[in-house]
Amino acid sequence: MPNAPASATLDAGAVLPGVRWALVRDLKLALRSRAELGVQLLFYVIVVSLFPLATTPERNLLATMGPGVLWVAALLASLLSLPRLFAADYADGTLEQIALSPYPLPALVSGKILAHWLTTGLPVALLAPLLGLQYAVEGEGLVILTLALLLGTPILSLLGAIGAALTLGLRAGGSLLALLVLPLYVPVLIFGAGAVDSVRAGLGATANVSLLGAGLLVAAVGAPFAAAAAVRIALD
Amino acid sequence: MSEFFAMGGYGFYVWGSFGATALVVAVEMLSLRARRRRALEEARLATPDNLTAATQGVL
Amino acid sequence: MTSSNWFRYSSPATFYPVAGRMIPWFGWSAAVLAAIGVWIGLAIAPTDFQQGDAYRIIFIHVASAWMSMFIYIVMAMWSALFLGFNTRLSAMMAQAMAPTGALMTFIALLTGSLWGKPTWGTYWAWDARMTSELILLFLYLGVIALRNAIDDPRRADRACAVLSLVGAINVPIIYFSVKWWNTLHQGSSVSLTAAPKMAMTMLTGMLIMALAAWFYAIAATLFRVRVIMLERERGAAWVGELQEVKSR
Numbered sequence: 001m002p003n004a005p006a007s008a009t010l011d012a013g014a015v016l017p018g019v020r021w022a023l024v025r026d027l028k029l030a031l032r033s034r035a036e037l038g039v040q041l042l043f044y045v046i047v048v049s050l051f052p053l054a055t056t057p058e059r060n061l062l063a064t065m066g067p068g069v070l071w072v073a074a075l076l077a078s079l080l081s082l083p084r085l086f087a088a089d090y091a092d093g094t095l096e097q098i099a100l101s102p103y104p105l106p107a108l109v110s111g112k113i114l115a116h117w118l119t120t121g122l123p124v125a126l127l128a129p130l131l132g133l134q135y136a137v138e139g140e141g142l143v144i145l146t147l148a149l150l151l152g153t154p155i156l157s158l159l160g161a162i163g164a165a166l167t168l169g170l171r172a173g174g175s176l177l178a179l180l181v182l183p184l185y186v187p188v189l190i191f192g193a194g195a196v197d198s199v200r201a202g203l204g205a206t207a208n209v210s211l212l213g214a215g216l217l218v219a220a221v222g223a224p225f226a227a228a229a230a231v232r233i234a235l236d
Numbered sequence: 237m238s239e240f241f242a243m244g245g246y247g248f249y250v251w252g253s254f255g256a257t258a259l260v261v262a263v264e265m266l267s268l269r270a271r272r273r274r275a276l277e278e279a280r281l282a283t284p285d286n287l288t289a290a291t292q293g294v295l
Numbered sequence: 296m297t298s299s300n301w302f303r304y305s306s307p308a309t310f311y312p313v314a315g316r317m318i319p320w321f322g323w324s325a326a327v328l329a330a331i332g333v334w335i336g337l338a339i340a341p342t343d344f345q346q347g348d349a350y351r352i353i354f355i356h357v358a359s360a361w362m363s364m365f366i367y368i369v370m371a372m373w374s375a376l377f378l379g380f381n382t383r384l385s386a387m388m389a390q391a392m393a394p395t396g397a398l399m400t401f402i403a404l405l406t407g408s409l410w411g412k413p414t415w416g417t418y419w420a421w422d423a424r425m426t427s428e429l430i431l432l433f434l435y436l437g438v439i440a441l442r443n444a445i446d447d448p449r450r451a452d453r454a455c456a457v458l459s460l461v462g463a464i465n466v467p468i469i470y471f472s473v474k475w476w477n478t479l480h481q482g483s484s485v486s487l488t489a490a491p492k493m494a495m496t497m498l499t500g501m502l503i504m505a506l507a508a509w510f511y512a513i514a515a516t517l518f519r520v521r522v523i524m525l526e527r528e529r530g531a532a533w534v535g536e537l538q539e540v541k542s543r
Contacts, residue, residue, distance in 0.1 A: 162461055166454050172444045179440055180458060183433045184465050187472035194476065215468075226461055233453040240338070244348035246413050253352045253406040254333065257359070260398055261511070268518055275525035276539055283535040 018103030022111025030084075030119045040081050041123050047073040048131045059136045066135025067145065067196035074124050074149060075185050078156040079178050081120040082164045085112055085157075086231065090168050096235055105228040113154075113161050113224065121153025137196065144205045145196045151212040152192040158216075158223035159184045165230030188215065305382040307524045308533040314517040321514035328507035332358075335500035349413040352406050353497075358504040360403040360424070362512055363431060364466075366396035370438075371463035374456035384520075386452035387527070389459060390442060391520035395512050397435035403428050423477035427470045434462045448527055 030037060051069045052062060089095035099105055128149050129142040137145060163181035167173055195208035243250040280286060336354035343350040370392040377385035407425050408418045419425070438455050445451035493501075528534050535541070 162457075166441065166458055167444070170444045172440070176437075176440055176444055179433065180437045183430045183437065183469065184461070186430055187465075187468050190472040190476045194479065198479075222464075226457060230454065230457050233450055233457065236450065236453075243351070244342060246347060246349035249349055249409045249413050250337075250351050253355055253409045254337070256405055256409075257355050257402050260402055264395070264398055264515060268515065268522065272518070272522045272525070275522050279525050279529050279534050279537075279540045282529040283540065 014103050015107045018107030019111040019114070021103060022098075022108040023115050024111075026112050026115030027118065029088075030115060036084075037119050037123070040077060040120060041127065043080060044073050044077040044124050044127065045131065047076060048134070052134070062134075063136040063200065066132065066137050067141075067193040067200075069135065070128055070131060070137075070145065070196075071149075071152075071189050071193040074121075074128070074153060075156065075182070075189060077124055078120060078153065078160055079174075079181065081116070082157075082160040082177060082181070083174065085116050085161055085164045086168055086234075087164075090234070095168075095231065099231060099235055105231065106224040109161065109165075109228045109231065110220075110224040113157050113227070116161070117154045117157040121157055122150075125149035125153050137200075141196050141199045144199045144209070148192045148195040148205070148209060148212060151209065151216050152188045155188050155212070155216050155219045156185060158219040158227075159188075161227040162223055162230055165227045165234060168231070168234035188212070191215070305380075305384045307384055307387065307528055308531070310384055311521055311524055311533075311537075314521050318514050318517050318521075321510045321517070325507050325510035325514060328503055328510060332500055332504035332507050335496060335503065340496045340500050341494060346414050349410065352410040354500050354504045356403060356406040356410055357501055358508040359399045359406065360428060361505055362508045363396055363400035363403050363428065365509070366392050366399060366512060367431065367435070367459075367466065368463065370396060371459045374459040377452060378456050378460070383452075386456065387520050387523050388516070389456065390452070391516045391523055392512075393435055393438050393442070393455075394519065395515045397432065397439060399508070399512065400428060400432040400435055404432065421477070423470075423474040426477070427473045430469055430473070431466070434466070438462070 048069060051065060055061065055065065086095060089098065098108055101108070125146055129146050132142045132145050160177075160181050163177045163184075166180065167177045170176060191208045191211045195205040195212070198205050198208060241247055241251070281290070332354060336351050340351070340354075342348055370389050373385045373389040373392070376382065377389065404425065407428065411420055411425075412418045438458055441458055442451050442455050445454055525534060525540075
């Protein structure tokens with residue numbers, strides 16, 4: 001383990017270095033396969049473009065559908081990328097080594113999740129305003145859309161990590177992961193799409209955005225522990 | 237009596253509900269019985285006497 | 296009552312006969328209660344002024360909906376007990392409850408849908424309670440699917456326990472968000488599957504059906520947990536000594 005501390009104590013001082021270590025490592029690995037990241041982003045764009053083709057290009061209807069479509073596509077894109085979080089490390093035995101390291105496992109998992117979000121959720125959130133224009137989302141709506149996605153996509157990564165860890169190495173893998181995680185995504189979807197909707201309705205997005213923020217705090221604190229427990233379960 | 241079955245015109249919905257519930261309950265009980273039978277069979281085969289008998293080609 | 300007494304029952308070998316004695320008691324009580332409840336629901340309770348005889352579906356719908364939520368909570372409690380005390384039986388109880396809970400949820404959805412059509416004109420109306428019930432069904436199916444996907448029983452126990460607890464924590468959040476979503480979009484203050492104003496007989500009938508559903512769920516769970524014990528403890532000595540295994 002490059003640069004890992006020699007001591008085996010799990011004190012509070014090992015948390016941030018652990019997060020940083022996992023974050024830097026996963027970012028380096030992700031940036032090596034930039035093409036894969038690009039493909040996932042492209043998936044998002046394509047899915048968003050499918051809905052008008054399947055329904056109607058009529059602007060009013062698109063404006064109604066838009067926030068929902070953009071959010072559901074973000075959910076699907078998140079699902080698609082979740083296996084990347086643990087699967088490769090699990091397959092070649094690195095995950096076991098990581099779990100044995102002196103850093104607290106929840107800290108390492110947090111670092112991994114952060115790297116995952118930076119390479120999947122963040123690009124989606126930044127790209128969304130552009131796609132929002134396709135759906136007649138305008139002005140303040142686009143701002144709120146981006147803000148909501150910036151708050152919501154980390155929650156998707158956090159909750160998704162729990163599912164990804166629980167389903168490590170299982171045959172059914174991907175679809176099982178979707179079944180486990182999508183019900184948990186529902187509140188994020190409701191408040192995220194609802195934020196943009198409420199702007200369209202002239203009601204103001206404060207409530208929705210605040211709830212997303214609160215959800216992010218709770219998930220950020222709780223999910224790494226649940227995911228770390230799930231990783232240990234898969235490794236035993 | 238026919239009033240009872242008609243349920244004020246809502247017979248399909250009321251009897252459909254009660255009937256479907258009875259069906260689901262019956263299915264659960266029957267499938268549990270079948271699962272128990274299979275489990276008892278497997279348990280019987282796994283007892284030490286039967287295991288040795290199986291390896292000796294008796295079972 | 297010392298703690299050692301409780302832990303004595305946490306071994307499958309000791310709980311198996313205990314459960315076996317409990318099943319007929321709960322099963323027959325459920326049958327009698329259900330008979331009384333159905334009789335009240337279909338024959339005794341008066342026809343509702345607004346909904347006609349269609350409202351009689353609530354005698355099943357409410358009982359199954361309550362049970363679907365109750366069973367999930369109890370399943371989560373057994374999961375917590377398992378993660379805390381590492382008792383195999385706790386995990387088996389959680390495993391045994393999931394299918395019954397899923398079926399209760401299914402019945403709640405089906406009867407709710409059949410109630411909705413004559414009363415509100417549509418089989419599915421995306422109201423808060425039915426939508427939450429649907430998501431609850433997905434949560435149940437997820438736990439069951441995860442159990443089936445993992446071959447190692449120990450790993451399955453622990454994974455399903457974590458999943459159940461994560462789900463249980465999320466259920467209030469999901470319900471709150473769905474209610475929020477629904478009030479925003481419905482606008483009207485009428486709850487879509489509102490029960491009619493309760494005459495005493497209606498209330499009694501509903502409570503009796505709820506009790507019947509509860510006892511049935513207990514009987515089904517105990518029956519299933521015994522089967523699970525037989526499946527998972529197959530080679531154990533105590534299983535070989537059972538009458539029903541020896542006498543076949």
